[in-house]
Amino acid sequence: MTRTFSKIELLLIAISALLLIVVVPALNAMGMISDYSINLWGKYLCYAILAISVDLLWGYTGLLSLGQALFFSLGGYMMGMYLMLMIGKLGQYKSDLPDFMVFLGHTFLPSFWKPFYSPLFAGAMVLLVPGLLACVFGYLAFRSRIKGVYFSILTQALTYGAALMFFRNDMTMGGNNGFTDFRFILGADIRSPETKRALFIATAVAIVAVFVGCRWLTRTKFGLVQRAIRDSEVRVLFSGYAAANYKLFVFVVSGLIASISGALFVPQVGIINPGEMETTKSLEAVVWVAVGGRGTLIGPIIGAIGVNWMKSWATQAYPDLWLIILGGMFVVIVLFLPKGIVGLLGKLLGLFGKPNTVIDESTAPHETEAAKS
Amino acid sequence: MSAFSANTPRQTIVAAILEEDDAKKAALISSLSGNASADIAPLMAAWKEDAIYLFKTPEDKVIPVLLAEEKDANGKQTAILVEDASPLKDATGQPVRILASDLDAAAHDSNLRGVMKGVLDLQALANPNPAKRILAIGTLGMAQDPDKLPALLSRQSVETDHATNRAFREAIALIQLKDESPDTRLKALVELKSLASLASYDFVKAALAEASAPPENPAIAAAARDAILSIDSHRVTVNTLGTCFRGLSLGSILLLVALGLAITFGLMGVINMAHGEIMVVGAYATFVVQAIFGEGLDISPFGFHLPIPGMHLSGAKLDAYFLVALPVAFLSAAAVGIALERTVIQFLYRRPLESLLATWGVSLVLQQLFRLVFGANNVQVYSPAWLSGNWTINDIIFGWNRVFVIGFTIAVVALVWVILNRTSLGLLIRAVMQNRQMAACMGVPTERVNMLTFGLGSGLAGLAGAFLSQIGNVGPSLGQSYIVDCFMTVVVGGVGSIAGTVLSALAIGVTDQSLQQYLGNPVLGKILVLVAIIAFLQWRPAGLFVTKSRSLEG
Numbered sequence: 001m002t003r004t005f006s007k008i009e010l011l012l013i014a015i016s017a018l019l020l021i022v023v024v025p026a027l028n029a030m031g032m033i034s035d036y037s038i039n040l041w042g043k044y045l046c047y048a049i050l051a052i053s054v055d056l057l058w059g060y061t062g063l064l065s066l067g068q069a070l071f072f073s074l075g076g077y078m079m080g081m082y083l084m085l086m087i088g089k090l091g092q093y094k095s096d097l098p099d100f101m102v103f104l105g106h107t108f109l110p111s112f113w114k115p116f117y118s119p120l121f122a123g124a125m126v127l128l129v130p131g132l133l134a135c136v137f138g139y140l141a142f143r144s145r146i147k148g149v150y151f152s153i154l155t156q157a158l159t160y161g162a163a164l165m166f167f168r169n170d171m172t173m174g175g176n177n178g179f180t181d182f183r184f185i186l187g188a189d190i191r192s193p194e195t196k197r198a199l200f201i202a203t204a205v206a207i208v209a210v211f212v213g214c215r216w217l218t219r220t221k222f223g224l225v226q227r228a229i230r231d232s233e234v235r236v237l238f239s240g241y242a243a244a245n246y247k248l249f250v251f252v253v254s255g256l257i258a259s260i261s262g263a264l265f266v267p268q269v270g271i272i273n274p275g276e277m278e279t280t281k282s283l284e285a286v287v288w289v290a291v292g293g294r295g296t297l298i299g300p301i302i303g304a305i306g307v308n309w310m311k312s313w314a315t316q317a318y319p320d321l322w323l324i325i326l327g328g329m330f331v332v333i334v335l336f337l338p339k340g341i342v343g344l345l346g347k348l349l350g351l352f353g354k355p356n357t358v359i360d361e362s363t364a365p366h367e368t369e370a371a372k373s
Numbered sequence: 374m375s376a377f378s379a380n381t382p383r384q385t386i387v388a389a390i391l392e393e394d395d396a397k398k399a400a401l402i403s404s405l406s407g408n409a410s411a412d413i414a415p416l417m418a419a420w421k422e423d424a425i426y427l428f429k430t431p432e433d434k435v436i437p438v439l440l441a442e443e444k445d446a447n448g449k450q451t452a453i454l455v456e457d458a459s460p461l462k463d464a465t466g467q468p469v470r471i472l473a474s475d476l477d478a479a480a481h482d483s484n485l486r487g488v489m490k491g492v493l494d495l496q497a498l499a500n501p502n503p504a505k506r507i508l509a510i511g512t513l514g515m516a517q518d519p520d521k522l523p524a525l526l527s528r529q530s531v532e533t534d535h536a537t538n539r540a541f542r543e544a545i546a547l548i549q550l551k552d553e554s555p556d557t558r559l560k561a562l563v564e565l566k567s568l569a570s571l572a573s574y575d576f577v578k579a580a581l582a583e584a585s586a587p588p589e590n591p592a593i594a595a596a597a598r599d600a601i602l603s604i605d606s607h608r609v610t611v612n613t614l615g616t617c618f619r620g621l622s623l624g625s626i627l628l629l630v631a632l633g634l635a636i637t638f639g640l641m642g643v644i645n646m647a648h649g650e651i652m653v654v655g656a657y658a659t660f661v662v663q664a665i666f667g668e669g670l671d672i673s674p675f676g677f678h679l680p681i682p683g684m685h686l687s688g689a690k691l692d693a694y695f696l697v698a699l700p701v702a703f704l705s706a707a708a709v710g711i712a713l714e715r716t717v718i719q720f721l722y723r724r725p726l727e728s729l730l731a732t733w734g735v736s737l738v739l740q741q742l743f744r745l746v747f748g749a750n751n752v753q754v755y756s757p758a759w760l761s762g763n764w765t766i767n768d769i770i771f772g773w774n775r776v777f778v779i780g781f782t783i784a785v786v787a788l789v790w791v792i793l794n795r796t797s798l799g800l801l802i803r804a805v806m807q808n809r810q811m812a813a814c815m816g817v818p819t820e821r822v823n824m825l826t827f828g829l830g831s832g833l834a835g836l837a838g839a840f841l842s843q844i845g846n847v848g849p850s851l852g853q854s855y856i857v858d859c860f861m862t863v864v865v866g867g868v869g870s871i872a873g874t875v876l877s878a879l880a881i882g883v884t885d886q887s888l889q890q891y892l893g894n895p896v897l898g899k900i901l902v903l904v905a906i907i908a909f910l911q912w913r914p915a916g917l918f919v920t921k922s923r924s925l926e927g
Binding site: 058141144148150152153157158160161164167168279283286287290320323328329330331334335338 | 737
C-alpha cells in the first residue's frame with residue numbers, strides 16, 4: 001500500500017491504453033478491423049464501464065444496487081435529447097421538432113428541451129441529472145440506514161418507477177419507442193466509419209480513465225474505509241467514521257460512471273428506450289461483475305466483455321436457450337465461484353505458488369458475514 | 374281474411390307480413406304490444422334480417438316461411454311455416470326443400486322496424502330475468518319517449534322486484550322530465566333527486582340549462598340543482614366505496630403473494646427473486662387443470678410432443694375445476710419451491726445478497742421454461758360461472774371474483790396464523806426465526822424446518838397464482854409484474870411479521886386504487902406509491918412492525 005501503482009501495473013495499463021486508444025482504431029482505419037467490429041467492441045467497452053460502476057458499489061462497498069441501469073439510461077437519455085435535436089428537419093415529418101413530438105401533436109418544443117441544442121449543456125446534464133438523483137436518493141436511503149437487501153429492493157423500486165415514468169408519452173421523452181434515428185453528432189454524420197471510430201476512441205479513453213481513477217480511489221485510505229464498510233459497517237461506525245457519507249460518495253460516483261457509459265453507448269447503438277431501464281438490465285450488469293470477479297477492477301471488464309460476447313453468439317446459435325444458459329451460469333457462479341473468473345485464475349496461479357495482489361483486496365465478504373450472524 | 378281475426382302472435386305476424394297497406398301493417402304489429410309470447414322476438418329479428426321468405430304455392434298463394442339451418446348437398450333447406458313453426462308440405466305431404474336464393478324476402482321499411490322495436494322494448498319489460506328487465510327499462514328511460522309512458526306505468530304497478538321498481542321510477546321520471554307541464558317536470562326532478570340516479574345526471578343538467586334559459590323557470594332550475602347535488606354526493610359515495618373495495622381486493626392479492634415471501638424472507642433472510650415465477654407455476658397449474666377438465670392440451674417442450682387428454686366436461690362440472698386447481702396449484706408451487714430450496718438456497722442462508730442473485734438466475738431459467746413449454750403468448754384461463762358474475766348494491770359493483778379473493782385471503786391468513794401459532798411446526802418455525810443457532814442447539818431440525826417453511830411460502834404463492842389466473846391472462850412474465858410490489862409490501866410491513874404484511878398489503882392496495890381514482894392515471898399513481906414507500910421508510914426504516922433483536926446488524 002505504499003505506492004498506489006506498482007511499476008508492472010503501470011506498464012500493463014499503459015500498454016492496454018495504447019492498444020485500445022491508438023492501435024485498434026489505427027487498424028480499423030487501415031481496414032484490418034471491420035467497422036462492425038469496432039462498433040461492437042465500442043458497445044462492449046461501454047458495458048465494461050457500467051460493470052466497473054456496479055463493482056465499485058457491490059464489490060468494494062457491499063452495496064448491491066439494482067439501479068445502475070437507471071443511471072446508465074439517464075446518461076443515455078441526456079445524450080439522446082441532444083442527438084434528437086441534431087436531426088433537425090431530416091426527420092420523417094420534416095419538422096424542427098423530434099418526430100415523436102409531431103406524432104403526438106406537439107406544436108412547440110417543451111422548454112426543458114431547448115438548452116439541449118448545445119452539446120456542452122447536454123454533456124453537463126449527463127453528469128448533473130444522474131448525480132443529483134443519486135445524491136437525493138442516496139442521502140435518503142443511507143440516512144435511514146437502509147442496507148443490504150433492503151437497499152437492493154429500494155433501488156429496484158426506484159428503477160421500476162422511473163421506467164414507468166419514461167414509458168409515458170406525456171413525459172415528452174419518446175414513450176416506449178424512446179429516441180432513435182440519430183443523424184449527427186457535433187456536426188459529423190453519426191453513421192460514418194470515421195465517427196464510429198472516434199466514438200470508439202472516446203469510449204476507450206473513458207474506460208482507461210475510469211479504470212485508473214477507480215484503481216487510485218480504491219487504493220487510497222478512502223478505499224480502505226470503503227472495504228471496511230463492506231466487511232463490517234458497525235465496526236466502521238464505532239471507529240468514528242460517518243459511514244453514510246462514504247456510501248453516499250461512492251453511490252454518486254458510481255452513478256456518474258454509469259451515466260457516462262450510457263452517454264457513450266447511445267450514439268454507438270443509435271437507440272435509447274425505457275427498456276434499458278428495467279431492473280433486469282441492472283441485474284445483467286451484476287451478472288457480468290459476478291462472472292468476472294467482484295472486488296477487483298479487471299474482473300468486471302472481463303465479465304462484461306465475456307458475457308456479452310457469449311450473448312452475441314448464443315442468441316444466434318441457441319436463441320431459445322440463452323436465458324437458461326445465463327440464469328444457470330449465474331446460479332453456478334454464485335454457488336461455486338463467488339470470486340468469479342478472476343478468483344478462479346487466482347486460485348490456479350496460487351497453486352503454482354505465485355502471490356497474487358488482486359486477491360488480497362477482496363476478502364470474501366460472506367465469510368465475515370457468516371461470522372457475525 | 375280480416376286483419377284482426379288472427380289470434381296467436383304468429384298468426385298476427387303472418388297477417389302483418391301479407392298485409393299490403395303500410396298503416397294497417399304497423400297497426401297489426403303494434404297490436405302485439407304487451408304480449409309476452411316468446412315467439413315474437415325471434416320472428417321479428419328474422420324479419421329484420423331478411424330471413425323470412427315468401428313462398429309461392431302453385432296456386433299463387435303466398436306463404437311466409439323460415440328456412441331450417443341445415444343445408445343438403447344442393448344447398449337446399451327445409452321450409453318452416455311462420456304461422457305454426459311446422460314444416461311446409463307439398464300436395465303429396467312431403468316436406469318442401471327450397472333454395473334460399475329462389476325466394477323473395479318479406480319486405481320491411483324503417484317505419485316498420487321502428488314499430489317492431491317498440492313492441493320488443495315493451496316486451497322486454499316483462500322479461501322474467503330482472504337484470505334484463507332493468508336493462509330494458511333503462512333503455513326506455515334514456516330514450517325519453519312519452520309514448521312509452523303508459524306501458525311503463527302499467528308494468529310498474531305489477532312489478533314486485535325492488536331493484537326493478539327503482540329502475541321503473543327512474544325511467545318514468547326521466548320521461549316525465551320531457552313533459553310539457555312544469556308541475557310534472559318538477560315532480561320528476563324531485564323523484565330523481567330522491568333516487569340520486571347516476572344515469573340521469575346528463576338529463577338533469579340539460580333540464581337545468583333549459584330552465585335557466587328564457588323563459589326562465591326558477592322553481593325547476595332550483596329543483597334541478599338540488600337533484601344534481603344529490604347525484605354528485607351519491608357519486609362520491611359510490612366512487613369512494615368502490616375504490617375501497619377494489620383496493621381491498623388488490624391488497625388481498627398482494628397479500629396472498631407477499632405472505633409467502635414474508636415467511637421465507639423473515640425466517641431465512643433469503644430474498645427469493647424467483648417468488649414471482651413460483652406464483653406463475655400456480656397459475657399455469659390452474660391452466661393445465663382447466664384443460665384436463667375441458668378439451669385437453671398439447672404441449673411440446675424441447676421438441677417432444679406431449680398431449681394431455683381432456684375429460685370434455687361442461688357446465689357445473691367444468692366449473693368445479695377451480696376447486697381442484699387450488700390444491701394442485703398449492704402443491705405444484707410448493708414442490709418447485711422445495712426443489713429450489715434443496716438445490717440452491719440451502720447453500721446461501723447466510724448470504725442474502727447472493728441468494729438474491731442466484732434466485733434471479735433461477736427466475737430467468739423458469740421464465741424461459743414457461744416460454745418453451747406453454748409458448749411465449751399469454752394463455753387464457755376460463756373463469757367458473759360462480760366467479761364471473763357481480764352484485765350491484767346501491768350502484769356499487771361487487772365482482773364475485775374480487776369478493777371471493779377477499780374471503781379466501783382472510784381464510785388463508787387465518788390458516789397461516791394457526792399454523793405458525795398453534796402447531797408444532799409453527800413453534801419450530803418461530804424458534805428458528807428468533808434464533809437459529811439456539812434452536813439448532815435445542816435439537817430443532819433446522820434444515821427440515823427450512824425446507825417445510827420454504828414449501829409453505831411457495832405454496833401460498835401458488836395459490837395467489839391460481840387467483841391471478843382468474844383476474845387476468847397468464848403469461849411467462851406475469852411474475853415480474855408483481856415482484857416489485859411484493860417486495861415493497863414485505864419491506865413496509867416489517868420483515869417476518871404477518872400482521873405487518875397484512876396491514877401494508879391492504880394499505881398499499883387501497884392507496885394505489887385511491888390514487889388511480891383520484892389522479893385518473895394508473896402509472897402516476899404507481900409512481901406516487903413508490904415515492905410514498907421510500908418516504909415511509911425514512912420514518913420507519915425497518916417497516917411497520919419490527920421484530921425485536923439485540924443483534925447489531927439484525
